[in-house]
Amino acid sequence: MMNQLQDKHVEVSAPTTSVAYFDTASTAWSLRYQESRHFQERLQKVLNWMAAYPPFLDVLDYGCGSGVLLKALSAAGYNLTGVDLSAGMLEEAHRCMESVPQRERARLFRVNEHFESPHVEQQYDGIFCLGVLEYLDDPTALMAHLNSLLKPGGFLMLSVPNQSSVLRGMERWIYNNAVWFRPFGLFPHLTGKDNYLQHQRHQFTVKELSSQLEPWGLSLKRTHFHVAPALLKSFEHSPAFGMSVITEWVKPTVKKSAF
Numbered sequence: 586m587m588n589q590l591q592d593k594h595v596e597v598s599a600p601t602t603s604v605a606y607f608d609t610a611s612t613a614w615s616l617r618y619q620e621s622r623h624f625q626e627r628l629q630k631v632l633n634w635m636a637a638y639p640p641f642l643d644v645l646d647y648g649c650g651s652g653v654l655l656k657a658l659s660a661a662g663y664n665l666t667g668v669d670l671s672a673g674m675l676e677e678a679h680r681c682m683e684s685v686p687q688r689e690r691a692r693l694f695r696v697n698e699h700f701e702s703p704h705v706e707q708q709y710d711g712i713f714c715l716g717v718l719e720y721l722d723d724p725t726a727l728m729a730h731l732n733s734l735l736k737p738g739g740f741l742m743l744s745v746p747n748q749s750s751v752l753r754g755m756e757r758w759i760y761n762n763a764v765w766f767r768p769f770g771l772f773p774h775l776t777g778k779d780n781y782l783q784h785q786r787h788q789f790t791v792k793e794l795s796s797q798l799e800p801w802g803l804s805l806k807r808t809h810f811h812v813a814p815a816l817l818k819s820f821e822h823s824p825a826f827g828m829s830v831i832t833e834w835v836k837p838t839v840k841k842s843a844f
């Protein structure tokens with residue numbers, strides 16, 4: 586079980602549930618890809634990694650949000666499926682698909698909190714789960730589910746907040762001491778009402794991810810650390826600074842018996 590983050594935030598009003606948070610955020614979610622370097626870099630990195638794979642693969646985006654990644658992958662010839670818990674996000678993802686030719690569009694389905702959907706029963710050659718695990722009560726359960734959905738020889742790309750980052754530590758310290766900053770309007774994205782840290786339940790080290798995934802046979806193929814304020818940008822690729830980490834894992838192919 587991953588370490589749950591300690592929330593020392595003293596808020597007057599309780600935060601909304603994370604599904605309500607994502608429903609509300611859904612209409613502007615795709616805009617973040619135009620405005621935020623973090624979102625752009627993450628998208629570009631997984632697209633670069635994906636470029637090594639052939640077309641016609643069955644690919645799943647778990648927690649697909651407004652469908653930006655699915656749209657970016659649509660012209661490459663994959664059989665794309667996107668699932669999400671938030672009806673608002675799925676509505677946006679359907680909207681995002683409207684500009685994609687019919688035959689290239691992703692199939693989109695809602696899953697519940699128990700990862701159930703009557704439509705997601707097959708296995709996939711590749712699975713993305715970007716910026717999702719940190720919002721769950723039990724991220725290990727989702728990792729186990731994703732592993733069960735992955736074909737032998739398949740890949741799993743995860744993006745999570747990097748617990749080893751000193752900047753993540755500072756961010757959470759500001760969040761936990763919001764009362765000092767709020768009167769001066771400082772760091773509104775960390776101290777304002779219903780900000781994302783109220784919903785972020787976990788951060789992860791690569792070692793922790795490895796200790797979950799390796800016993801299931803998955804092996805780490807590559808990592809990419811990124812995100813830091815402009816002033817510290819030159820340190821962002823260091824595990825001690827990069828606020829997020831993208832990892833790619835591969836599942837072994839089934840060995841043929843000699844007999």
Ligand SMILES: C[S@@+](CC[C@H](N)C(=O)[O-])C[C@H]1O[C@@H](n2cnc3c(N)ncnc32)[C@H](O)[C@@H]1O
Pocket residue numbers: 604607647648649650651653668669670671674696697698700714715716717720721
């Ligand atoms: C931070 S957003 C990331 C969206 C998208 N992956 C991206 O990178 O733009 C997190 C997404 O995970 C979804 N989510 C949260 N819990 C989920 C769950 N248990 N099952 C499926 N999706 C979930 C949210 O609704 C939201 O769309």
